[in-house]
Each structure stands twice: as structure tokens, then as C-alpha cells.
Amino acid sequence: MSGDANVTDFLLGGKGPNHTALQFLSGTHTYGELQRAIGQVVRYLLESNSRPGDRVLLVADNSLFWVASYLGTMKAGRVAVPLPGGIPVRELKSIRETTNATLALVQSAVLARHAESFAGMDVVTDRPARPLPALGSQRAFPELDQGEDQGTAGAASGDALAAVMFTSGSTGRPRGVMISHANIIANTESIIEYLRLSGQDRIMAVLPFYYCFGASLLHTHLRVGGSIVVDSRFMYPEVVLERMIEAGCTGFAGVPSHFQILLRSSTLRKKSFPRLRYVQQAGGCLHKPFLLELRQALPGTEIFVMYGQTEATARLSFLPPECLETKLGSIGKAIPGVRLRVLNERGEEVRPAETGEIVAEGANVARGYWRAPEESAACFRDGRLYTGDLATVDEDGFLYIVDRTKDFLKCRGERVSCRRIEETLLESEDLVEAAVIGVPDDVLGEAVKAFVVGLSQERNGLAGKVMAFCRERLPPHLLPKEIVALPALPKNSAGKVLKASLRNS
Amino acid sequence: METAATEQRIRSFIEATFFFGQIDSLQDSDSFLDHGIIDSTGILELIAFLQDEFGIRVEDEEATPDNLDSIDKVSSFLRRKLDGARSASAGREVEGK
Numbered sequence: 001m002s003g004d005a006n007v008t009d010f011l012l013g014g015k016g017p018n019h020t021a022l023q024f025l026s027g028t029h030t031y032g033e034l035q036r037a038i039g040q041v042v043r044y045l046l047e048s049n050s051r052p053g054d055r056v057l058l059v060a061d062n063s064l065f066w067v068a069s070y071l072g073t074m075k076a077g078r079v080a081v082p083l084p085g086g087i088p089v090r091e092l093k094s095i096r097e098t099t100n101a102t103l104a105l106v107q108s109a110v111l112a113r114h115a116e117s118f119a120g121m122d123v124v125t126d127r128p129a130r131p132l133p134a135l136g137s138q139r140a141f142p143e144l145d146q147g148e149d150q151g152t153a154g155a156a157s158g159d160a161l162a163a164v165m166f167t168s169g170s171t172g173r174p175r176g177v178m179i180s181h182a183n184i185i186a187n188t189e190s191i192i193e194y195l196r197l198s199g200q201d202r203i204m205a206v207l208p209f210y211y212c213f214g215a216s217l218l219h220t221h222l223r224v225g226g227s228i229v230v231d232s233r234f235m236y237p238e239v240v241l242e243r244m245i246e247a248g249c250t251g252f253a254g255v256p257s258h259f260q261i262l263l264r265s266s267t268l269r270k271k272s273f274p275r276l277r278y279v280q281q282a283g284g285c286l287h288k289p290f291l292l293e294l295r296q297a298l299p300g301t302e303i304f305v306m307y308g309q310t311e312a313t314a315r316l317s318f319l320p321p322e323c324l325e326t327k328l329g330s331i332g333k334a335i336p337g338v339r340l341r342v343l344n345e346r347g348e349e350v351r352p353a354e355t356g357e358i359v360a361e362g363a364n365v366a367r368g369y370w371r372a373p374e375e376s377a378a379c380f381r382d383g384r385l386y387t388g389d390l391a392t393v394d395e396d397g398f399l400y401i402v403d404r405t406k407d408f409l410k411c412r413g414e415r416v417s418c419r420r421i422e423e424t425l426l427e428s429e430d431l432v433e434a435a436v437i438g439v440p441d442d443v444l445g446e447a448v449k450a451f452v453v454g455l456s457q458e459r460n461g462l463a464g465k466v467m468a469f470c471r472e473r474l475p476p477h478l479l480p481k482e483i484v485a486l487p488a489l490p491k492n493s494a495g496k497v498l499k500a501s502l503r504n505s
Numbered sequence: 506m507e508t509a510a511t512e513q514r515i516r517s518f519i520e521a522t523f524f525f526g527q528i529d530s531l532q533d534s535d536s537f538l539d540h541g542i543i544d545s546t547g548i549l550e551l552i553a554f555l556q557d558e559f560g561i562r563v564e565d566e567e568a569t570p571d572n573l574d575s576i577d578k579v580s581s582f583l584r585r586k587l588d589g590a591r592s593a594s595a596g597r598e599v600e601g602k
Contacts, residue, residue, distance in 0.1 A: 086541065232538075233538055233570065234545050235537075235538065235543055235544055235545040235547065235548045236538075236548065236568055236569055236570050236573070236574075237545070237565075237568070238565065238566060238568055238569050239569055239570060257545070258545075261545055261549070265549055265552075265565055265568070266565050266568075267565045267566055432549065455549070455553075456553050456556070456557065457550055457552075457553025457554050457556075457557055458553070458557055487522065487550050488544075488547070488550070
């Protein structure tokens, strides 16, 4: 059964060695080349002082080095801890301590910036780097010895840990989600099934692989023998769109901000993408006006709105593309192999229009949080994942996220979803982004405070324009008491808006 | 417009917006992409700055690394745009005669 396999073997087994796997700007790599690069990492790890189950830090941008390091670590039975290249030093230090990692696979530019954070560790860099005496040992990936197919006796599989994915989530401090080999295999199989992926598919990956959504693109497209076109230049959406056309990409995946930028400031509408079969949107709510615009902009493309969490490896639900308009704003239903229920405070399934918490069961539900027994017990109970996301279910069984448990304000005693107000704000074509929080108010209890990012740099006068726009659309008690125009919203590295930092600002 | 003055205005904007005043290490030819200086909302800010500050219009098609990915590239792009605008208005004057 594939669920008992080592995840790297599951993803790469049986692939034609000459078939293209990865297309970076720096070059294209076949499955054969990828296997050889993984072999180098596996051999290094097996010959190192590390033991099966040991955590290995992986700090790099999307690259062949990243993919080979990640898959090689899991193949060797070690546990991958992928982290963003731009991770703050304090966070890196705390993750190194909590994972007891003694080994790190690091992009040389990161090492040069944070040398002291890796003191005493055995380090492999993506390319030859200046020798640093403080390190335990130092090697460069291109110079690692070729490995034969080691067979990796006793390599991990099934419930053994494959990765610890750190997530800052929308609230609180980073938590490490423990993902097993079986978790990745189960989620990969479900996603392939509902997206109907095949070896013909070629995805444009602008998302970082250290983020569960980015990793899912890698997993699914490798498993089907397709290819992944990697481009980290999304700050220039035009060049990414051009590359999608040139490379004949059949898929694109993004979080809400990607689609907002494509729709508000790119030539998406003027271009045609004859090969583009599907678009995946996840990682937060893309507000309804944007979904409808996207539908219009890409008439021949299937648009999959999806929902998930790192705690579920990546994916939990999807909305079938044909329901995009009839079930607008819904996150759809559970993906194959997953059971989703929406439970009220008494633990019963909600009636239509009643709000409850989304609770998930399935082989993709993670094993818990790394060394955080209390937080694990709160979210993972009896094999179920309590997502903390509130939703309603309609009469046809489609789920609608109402909000994160905490993303409400209580105005005149009424619970008001911040998201609903954000959606209204974003109907304004002057705005690229908006976030709403509640602030204490003597009369209302809580009043609306809005943070907005305008399409134009001119921030003077924007608040007034937005206020006029709101007056036509919101009841008086929900009108923002304060509107702050910002150059950008604070976000974590996965693009999620950090409301906590807005609250503290 | 003086090239040096234009570059200084662009540099000041980037310094104030993305660097909080620590820009000494950035060369005029350094790629914003390679140095991770600006992200996708940042580039929108840069474009808005160019439009508001110099009265040009940056089309979506023009938001490319060739035009915008270093201080040098931004200033030569700007020069081309301003020259284009000037010759277009000169052309109109001739036609009007």
C-alpha cells in the first residue's frame, strides 16, 4: 500500500529519467538529475553523525538544492525542517533549540548573513562558501559525493515523522506541525484526484516550497510525473505571466494577494493562456468581487477555490469549479479521503445557517505540534483536527468560512465578521488590500478600524474616499471609526495578514 | 532633467520606503530582485511614486525587471518615458501649426 511507503520513493518512483521535473530560471532538471542530486544528500546524511529521526534545518529559497535537500532528508529517514531564507535570527535560534538540530542545509547567502546562528552545526551550503571556523563542519552541495541507490535500510515510512513545518498562522508564536510520511502521501493522492493531475501538467510555482501550499505543488506534480516551473519574480507579474505562456504552464497556484495583484495591476485580462487548464487559490479568503473578476479574466480555465491548513498537511476542502458562481464564497466540500464536519459548542453538527467549528478527520491530519503538548491537545483530539475556523453549512452541504475564531468584532452586541467588512471595502477599485480590526468604543462596545492599501501611492485623501465609499454600503454602526492608509499590510512570509501586529500598531 | 538629480530622488524614495535609511550598501546597478529589497506590493509603491512624482504613466506591460529592477534601470526607463512624452507633445505642436 502506498501509505506505508517512504514519501520520497512514493513521489519519485517509476519516473522516466529524461522527463523534465523542474524548470528554474537558472536551468532545467530531469527526474534523473533530481534523483542523482537526492542521492548526494542521502549519502551525506547517512555518513554524517546524524541518526534516523534527527531534525535537519533547511533554510533556502526554491532551488534544486532545496528540492534535493528536502526529499533527500526524508529519504534518509531524517526529519526536514524547512524555513524561509529571510527568517529572523531570533526565530531561527529558537527553532534550532527546540528541534535540537545539529545539521543544516543552507543557502550560502543565508549563511553569510546569519553565520552565528549556525555555530557548531554541520552545514551543507548550496554552493561553495567562504569557510567559517565557527561551524562544526562545512561542505558544499555540488561537491558532495554521488550516492548509489542506497536502498536506505530501515528508512522511515508510514507514521514516522517526515517534516516539521513551522507556521506562524494568523495568531501567536510559531508552532511546528509534525507531518508524517503517510500524511504527505494521503494528501498528495487526494489533491491529484480532485485536480485530475497527470504527467502532462506543468504548474507555475511562485509560492515558496517551505510553505505547505508550495510543498503540495511540488508533491503532487512530482508524483504524477509532471513538471514544476519555478519563478520567484512575482514582484514583476508581467514576466511571470510571459513565462507561463512560453513554458506552456497548465496550472497556476496562488494566495489571495497574488490574484489581487494580477487582477488590479497586470495584463492578465489582455493575455491569453491557451494551455492553462486550472488555477488553484488557497491560503486565505479571496473576496467575492475578485473571484468573479478572475472567472471573467480566465474564461477557459477551471478555478479551484480551496481551503486547508498546515495541520492537515495542506488541503482539506475544494469547491468544484462548476460551482464557483452558484456557491460563490464557499470553500466547497471535503477532498477525497477527508471527513469535514461543522460542530457547534455542544459538539453537534450544525443546522443550516448555524455557525460552528470545522473539524477534520483523515489520514492527512498531522500528528500534533512539536513539543507543545498543551497546544496539541487543544487542536488534535481523538485523531480529529479542530481547525479553529468557524463556518456554516448550506442545505447542499457546502461549507462557508465565517471567520477565524478570533476575527470578529462585537458591535452593539452583535458579532460582526471582519471579513464581511473587508469584502465591502475591497469592492472599491481604489484599494488593493484591506484589513479590519475591532477597537474599543464607548457607545458600540467595539467599532471598526480599517487598514487600507491604495492602488496609488498617494495616501493623502484616500481615507476620505474610502469613507465616502463605505457610507453608501455599510450601516452607520459598521462605518469605520478610523481608516489608516498604509503602504502595505504586515504579512508573514506565506502572505497571511498579521492582524495581531495591526492590533498592536 | 539632470540624471544625477533624478537618480537621487529615486534613491531617496527607495531608501525611505524600503530601507529605513540604511542604504549605503546598495549600488545603483544592484538588482532589487537578487537583493530581496522590494516585494510585489513594494513594486506597486515604486510605480505609484514614479507616476505621482514625475507625471508619467507606467503601463502594466512596462512593469518588468528590464525597466524597474535597479536604480539605474528605473532612471533610464524614466528618462525614456519623459523623452517620449516631450517629443509627443512637440509633435502635437507641429501638427497644430
